[in-house]
Amino acid sequence: QVQLVESGRGVVQPGRSLRLSCAASGFTFSSYDMHWVRQAPGKGLEWVAVISYDGSKKYYADSVKGRFTISRDNSKNTLYLQMNSLRADDTAVYYCVKEENSGYYSVDPFDYWGQGTLVTVSS
Amino acid sequence: QSVLTQPPSVSGAPGQRVTISCTGSSSDIGAGYDVHWYQQLPRTAPKLVIYANNNRPSGVPDRFSGSQSGTSASLAITGLQAEDEADYYCQSYDSSLSAWVFGGGTKLTVL
Numbered sequence: 526q527v528q529l530v531e532s533g534r535g536v537v538q539p540g541r542s543l544r545l546s547c548a549a550s551g552f553t554f555s556s557y558d559m560h561w562v563r564q565a566p567g568k569g570l571e572w573v574a575v576i577s578y579d580g581s582k583k584y585y586a587d588s589v590k591g592r593f594t595i596s597r598d599n600s601k602n603t604l605y606l607q608m609n610s611l612r613a614d615d616t617a618v619y620y621c622v623k624e625e626n627s628g629y630y631s632v633d634p635f636d637y638w639g640q641g642t643l644v645t646v647s648s
Numbered sequence: 649q650s651v652l653t654q655p656p657s658v659s660g661a662p663g664q665r666v667t668i669s670c671t672g673s674s675s676d677i678g679a680g681y682d683v684h685w686y687q688q689l690p691r692t693a694p695k696l697v698i699y700a701n702n703n704r705p706s707g708v709p710d711r712f713s714g715s716q717s718g719t720s721a722s723l724a725i726t727g728l729q730a731e732d733e734a735d736y737y738c739q740s741y742d743s744s745l746s747a748w749v750f751g752g753g754t755k756l757t758v759l
Contacts, residue, residue, distance in 0.1 A: 560748070569650060569737065569750060569751070569752045569753040570686075570688075570694065570737050570739075570750040570753070571750065572747060572748040572749065572750065575748065584746060584747070586747055587745075587747075620693060620694075625699070629700075630682045630699070630700045631680055631681045631682045631741070632681045632682050632684075632740060632741040632748070634682075634684040634696050634699040634700070634739075635684070635686070635694075635696065635739070636696055636699075636705070638693040638694055638695070639693065640693055641693055
């Protein structure tokens with residue numbers, strides 16, 4: 526079965542960096558686009574970034590553009606999110622999300638989500 | 649402020665029918681981008697319950713249905729059960745932002 530397991534949670538000071546990882550299993554990781562979605566405490570879902578199946582295309586939300594970098598290692602079935610210049614409003618649970626990628630739809634759904642990892646930015 | 653607009657809360661008694669609306673614009677739902685719906689139970693990750701406007705993934709009860717018209721979409725839940733109490737989010741794509749977008753979420757309370 527599909528499993529997405531995030532790691533890298535922690536408390537970090539404003540302005541510092543943190544890297545999240547997501548270990549994927551149960552599907553052909555190298556065939557699917559992958560996303561990061563975050564949820565601030567008590568708030569709704571916010572899309573963060575996407576990377577294409579082969580890593581050639583990357584897109585970011587305006588709120589993280591220039592500070593966060595999404596990447597993947599298909600040989601290790603792992604997705605990453607490098608977060609630099611962290612701010613208090615980056616505090617959230619970060620979810621690793623698989624896109625369905627059937628190609629049938631104008632926008633494919635997010636069919637599997639990890640359990641999430643909490644990032645707290647605080648001095 | 650979310651790109652897609654949902655009511656903050658809805659409620660219904662067991663057995664009743666509720667609907668949750670999701671209003672977008674000409675650059676997202678109105679542009680023809682599909683709408684998906686997610687259920688988030690307390691302290692868990694979101695789960696896909698409706699995809700491409702009106703399709704149910706395997707394992708989702710047929711009490712859940714979706715529709716889309718113009719710049720809006722709706723999620724309907726019939727025969728409400730206590731286990732349906734959760735937060736529900738709509739999701740699509742916005743071409744003016746070049747971004748995947750979510751609604752602000754709706755908290756469903758089963759009375």
